[in-house]
Amino acid sequence: MNRLLIVDDNEDIRKQLKWGLGRDYDLDLAENADHALTLFRKHRPAVVTLDLGLPPHEDSSEEGFRCLTEILTLAPVAKVIVITGNDGQENALRAVQMGAYDFYRKPIDLDELRIIIKRAFHLASLEAENRRLLSTTLPGMNDCLGIVGQCPKMREVFAMIRKVADSDASVMITGESGTGKELVARAVHAKSPRGNNNFVAINCGAIPENLLEAELFGHEKGAFTGAHARVQGKCEYAHQGTLFLDEIGELPLSLQVKLLRFLQERVIQRVGGRQDIQVDARIISATNINIAKAMEQGTFRDDLFYRIGVVTIDLPPLRERGEDVLVLANLFFRKNCRDLNRKIGGFSTESLNCLRSHDWPGNVRELENRVQRAVIMTNTRFIEPGDLGFDDQPPSSADDPSPSVTLREGRETVERRMIQNALQEHAGNISKAAEVLGISRPTLYYLAKKHDLDQGNHA
Numbered sequence: 001m002n003r004l005l006i007v008d009d010n011e012d013i014r015k016q017l018k019w020g021l022g023r024d025y026d027l028d029l030a031e032n033a034d035h036a037l038t039l040f041r042k043h044r045p046a047v048v049t050l051d052l053g054l055p056p057h058e059d060s061s062e063e064g065f066r067c068l069t070e071i072l073t074l075a076p077v078a079k080v081i082v083i084t085g086n087d088g089q090e091n092a093l094r095a096v097q098m099g100a101y102d103f104y105r106k107p108i109d110l111d112e113l114r115i116i117i118k119r120a121f122h123l124a125s126l127e128a129e130n131r132r133l134l135s136t137t138l139p140g141m142n143d144c145l146g147i148v149g150q151c152p153k154m155r156e157v158f159a160m161i162r163k164v165a166d167s168d169a170s171v172m173i174t175g176e177s178g179t180g181k182e183l184v185a186r187a188v189h190a191k192s193p194r195g196n197n198n199f200v201a202i203n204c205g206a207i208p209e210n211l212l213e214a215e216l217f218g219h220e221k222g223a224f225t226g227a228h229a230r231v232q233g234k235c236e237y238a239h240q241g242t243l244f245l246d247e248i249g250e251l252p253l254s255l256q257v258k259l260l261r262f263l264q265e266r267v268i269q270r271v272g273g274r275q276d277i278q279v280d281a282r283i284i285s286a287t288n289i290n291i292a293k294a295m296e297q298g299t300f301r302d303d304l305f306y307r308i309g310v311v312t313i314d315l316p317p318l319r320e321r322g323e324d325v326l327v328l329a330n331l332f333f334r335k336n337c338r339d340l341n342r343k344i345g346g347f348s349t350e351s352l353n354c355l356r357s358h359d360w361p362g363n364v365r366e367l368e369n370r371v372q373r374a375v376i377m378t379n380t381r382f383i384e385p386g387d388l389g390f391d392d393q394p395p396s397s398a399d400d401p402s403p404s405v406t407l408r409e410g411r412e413t414v415e416r417r418m419i420q421n422a423l424q425e426h427a428g429n430i431s432k433a434a435e436v437l438g439i440s441r442p443t444l445y446y447l448a449k450k451h452d453l454d455q456g457n458h459a
C-alpha cells in the first residue's frame with residue numbers, strides 16, 4: 001500500500017481522514033510541522049496533505065509554508081497537496097508557485113480529496129518511472145566524443161566513425177539539418193592520427209561564389225581589388241590536418257572543378273599565383289541535400305562525388321532515434337541547469353509525452369533550443385509542455401473552427417468551449433472537471449480565469 005502523510009493540527013480532521021482514507025493508504029498523521037518533518041524523513045511518502053495553518057501560528061500560514069519548503073528541499077519530487085481555509089486562495093496559489101502539487105479548500109469533501117490524492121500518487125509513480133528510465137539509460141549510453149545516442153542507427157554511426165578515423169579516406173556526412181553532422185566531422189578528426197593538427201571548417205553555402213575561391217585557396221597580393229597582402233586559404237591551414245567542407249552541395253560547379261583538381265593532384269594555386277603548393281589535408285564534407293539527385297540533375301559532379309564520398313555516414317533524423325530523444329533531452333536539461341544555475345525537478349509526464357511524439361523537423365538542434373528555453377522560462381518545479389513551446393491543449397476535431405481563423409485562435413476557441421462544457425457538466429466542480437479534461441486543478445483555475453469563465457463555488 002502507498003504511504004500518505006497527513007498534516008493537520010485539528011484532531012477532528014485527522015480522525016475524519018484516518019477513517020476515510022485508512023483503508024486505501026498506510027497513514028502517517030502529524031499535528032505540527034516538526035512531527036511532520038520527522039515522519040517525512042523516516043518514511044519518505046510520495047504524497048503529503050498539508051494544512052497551512054499550523055501551531056504555533058494557527059492563524060497565519062507561515063509554519064505551513066516552512067514545512068512545505070523543507071519537504072520540497074528534502075524531496076523535490078514529493079507531491080504536496082496544500083489544504084487551506086475558505087479565504088485561502090492567495091496562499092494556495094503561492095504554495096503552488098513554491099512547488100506544491102495542488103491545493104484544496106476546506107471544508108473537506110472526502111470523495112473529492114480522494115480523487116486528488118489518487119491522481120497525485122499516479123503522477124508520482126509515472127515520474128518515478130521516468131526517472132528510472134532516464135537514469136538507467138544514462139550510464140549505459142553510448143557516447144562517442146560528445147555525440148550521444150544509443151539507438152541501433154546511432155550505434156552504427158559510432159562504429160563507422162571508429163572504423164574510418166584511422167584511415168585517410170575522405171568522408172561525406174549526410175543528414176537533415178541539425179542532426180549533428182559537424183559534431184561527427186569533428187569526432188572523425190579527433191579520433192584520427194591527425195587529431196592534434198588543425199580542423200579547418202568552411203561553409204560552402206555561406207560565402208559568395210566570387211569570394212569562395214580565395215577563401216579556399218588563398219590569394220596573392222594584388223590578385224584582385226582589395227587584395228592588399230598575400231593570404232593563405234583554408235586548404236593551406238588544413239595542411240596535415242582536416243578540411244571540413246560544410247554544405248558541399250552548395251559548391252558552385254566552377255569551384256567543383258578546382259576542388260577536384262586539388263583532390264587529384266594534392267596541390268593548390270593561390271588566386272593570382274602560379275606556384276603549386278603541396279597540401280596534405282584529409283577531406284570531410286557534409287550536406288543536407290540529396291547528392292544522388294543533384295548528380296542526376298547535373299548540379300553536382302559525379303567525379304567529385306567519387307573523390308569526396310569514399311565513405312558516407314548517414315545520420316538518421318531525430319524522429320527515427322526512439323528513446324534517444326529523452327536521453328538527449330536529459331543531457332541538455334542537466335547541462336543548462338548547471339550553466340544557468342537552476343534547480344528544476346525534471347520534465348512532467350505531459351512534457352515527456354510531447355518530447356516523444358513531436359516530429360522534430362529541426363532535429364537535435366531544435367531539441368537543444370527547446371530544452372534551453374524551457375530551463376530559462378519555467379517557473380514550476382517540472383518543465384511543462386508550454387515551457388518547451390508545445391501547446392498543451394490539442395484542438396478538438398469534433399467541432400472544427402472556421403478555417404478563416406488562425407490556428408491559435410481556433411485552439412483558444414476550442415479550449416474555451418471544452419472548459420465551459422466540462423464546468424457546466426459538473427456543475428462547477430473543479431476537481432471533476434479537471435479530471436475529465438485531463439489537466440491539474442491549478443491549470444484549470446488558470447484557464448478558467450483566462451477565459452473569464454465562472455468557476456462555481458466548489459473547491
Ligand SMILES: Nc1ncnc2c1ncn2[C@@H]1O[C@H](COP(=O)(O)OP(=O)(O)OP(=O)(O)O)[C@@H](O)[C@H]1O
Nearest residue numbers: 146147148176177178179180181182183288364365
Ligand atoms: N548526438 C548528439 N549528441 C549531443 N549533441 C548533439 C548530437 N547531435 C547534435 N548535437 C548538437 O546539436 C547541435 C546541432 O548539431 P550540428 O551543428 O553538428 O548539426 P548539423 O547537422 O551540422 O546541422 P546543419 O545541417 O544545420 O549545419 C549542436 O549544438 C550539437 O552539439
Ligand SMILES: [Mg+2]
Nearest residue numbers: 181182246286
Ligand atoms: Mg552543420
